Amino acid sequence: xxxxxxxxxxxxxxxxxxxxxxxxxxxxxxxxxxxxxxxxxxxxxxxxxxxxxxxxxxxxxxxxxxxxxxxxxxxxxxxx
Amino acid sequence: xxxxxxxxxxxxxxxxxxxxxxxxxxxxxxxxxxxxxxxxxxxxxxxxxxxxxxxxxxxxxxxxxxxxxxxxxxxxxxxxxxxxxxxxxxxxxxxxxxxxxxxxxxxxxxxxxxxxxxxxxxxxxxxxxxxxxxxxxxxxxxxxxxxxxxxxxxxxxxxxxxxxxxxxxxxxxxxxxxxxxxxxxxxxxxxxxxxxxxxxxxxxxxxxxxxxxxxxxxxxxxxxxxxxxxxxxxxxxxxxxxxxxxxxxxxxxxxxxxxxxxxxxxxxxxxxxxxxx
Ligand SMILES: Cc1ncc(C[n+]2csc(CCOP(=O)(O)OP(=O)(O)O)c2C)c(N)n1
Ligand code: SF4
Ligand code: SF4
Ligand code: SF4
Ligand SMILES: [Mg+2]
Numbered sequence: 001x002x003x004x005x006x007x008x009x010x011x012x013x014x015x016x017x018x019x020x021x022x023x024x025x026x027x028x029x030x031x032x033x034x035x036x037x038x039x040x041x042x043x044x045x046x047x048x049x050x051x052x053x054x055x056x057x058x059x060x061x062x063x064x065x066x067x068x069x070x071x072x073x074x075x076x077x078x079x080x
Numbered sequence: 081x082x083x084x085x086x087x088x089x090x091x092x093x094x095x096x097x098x099x100x101x102x103x104x105x106x107x108x109x110x111x112x113x114x115x116x117x118x119x120x121x122x123x124x125x126x127x128x129x130x131x132x133x134x135x136x137x138x139x140x141x142x143x144x145x146x147x148x149x150x151x152x153x154x155x156x157x158x159x160x161x162x163x164x165x166x167x168x169x170x171x172x173x174x175x176x177x178x179x180x181x182x183x184x185x186x187x188x189x190x191x192x193x194x195x196x197x198x199x200x201x202x203x204x205x206x207x208x209x210x211x212x213x214x215x216x217x218x219x220x221x222x223x224x225x226x227x228x229x230x231x232x233x234x235x236x237x238x239x240x241x242x243x244x245x246x247x248x249x250x251x252x253x254x255x256x257x258x259x260x261x262x263x264x265x266x267x268x269x270x271x272x273x274x275x276x277x278x279x280x281x282x283x284x285x286x287x288x289x290x291x292x293x294x295x296x297x298x299x300x301x302x303x304x305x306x307x308x309x310x311x312x313x314x315x316x317x318x319x320x321x322x323x324x325x326x327x328x329x330x331x332x333x334x335x336x337x338x339x340x341x342x343x344x345x346x347x348x349x350x351x352x353x354x355x356x357x
Contacts, residue, residue: 001107003107009121010121012125012126012127013126014126014127014320014327015127015326015327015328016127016327016328016331019328020286020287037126050110052110052111052287053287055111056111056287056290056291057132057286057287057290058132059122059124059126059127059128059129059130059131059132060121060122060131061113061114061117061131061135063111064109064111064112064113065109065110065111065112066107066108066109066110067107067108067110068106068107068108069106069107069108
């Protein structure tokens, strides 16, 4: 699963996520969403590190971010 | 509320970065829609920070655990439908009167968290008298103020906060101080009033500034919950459509020009332990 999940249906094509992604992992799609906007897409998932800069800047709150958890941390959390 | 996808599986296939594959057991959702934000898509124009500020308010309501005891007061302006976007009680006030409505709610129900959400036309033009007196009285309310230097909703007319030289539909050659005066700096003006417990201004132009905004908002909320006085956070916000700029250029314009007229920072902080936030 990609660390950056863009909800294309919420996107208004403002391009702020693309401009603020430090890894240049995002691009604007050629496709149109239901509202007629060109949504942002994670064109290069291998570059994405889940930093969430895109999600912070998205005025629509249309991006979810996931991060990898290490097993040690996960076990500690389970015990705690 | 958009529910996070179940990430239990699919995970072990993930590889990359410096984390070894066998160490990976789960993907944790670190950024999603706050619970206090409704599912409804915003009606705002592309790149408009009204949506960003709504999200930050919802994050705060979640963080403080106030979802079941919040009353928000909506303005007239582009955010007139703000009551659609929060999973809390909301009241629509007439233009500029949100601080008066908030005063009534807070005095009648002091255990509620009461906030107003107001644009610069709403707060600094038609409603200037209301905010000055609410601040002077030290009402225990929190004001989330959106300064985009224009009347967005009605078609881009000049606001009291428009910059000198700014072209709007009612200042087509640029705002002229001799004709229409100088921009009103709300934080500077109100910071003289004893009833103000916390007041700050920040530009919503980068992830770093958004984080600063969160810090300011926490304090403006504590000004109310710790019974110190009125709290206010002014955000410098873009109106890409009425400014005639792309969303990215509108943010650059704020960082280059708007901050010169409206310097960001904290203006009042009477909280007991200012460093805590
Ligand atoms: C009593 C009254 N006067 C005037 C108006 C027209 N009006 C609607 S919104 C608005 C200004 C909104 O500007 P602002 O508060 O800056 O909000 P923005 O749209 O920029 O977010 C005005 C003058 C009104 N609705 N009611
Ligand atoms: S999470 Fe960070 S790296 Fe990944 S797309 Fe968003 S901004 Fe780019
Ligand atoms: S910031 Fe949000 S609305 Fe703007 S292009 Fe990216 S996903 Fe779409
Ligand atoms: S007119 Fe301006 S303030 Fe109103 S929604 Fe559009 S961009 Fe935002
Ligand atoms: Mg305005």
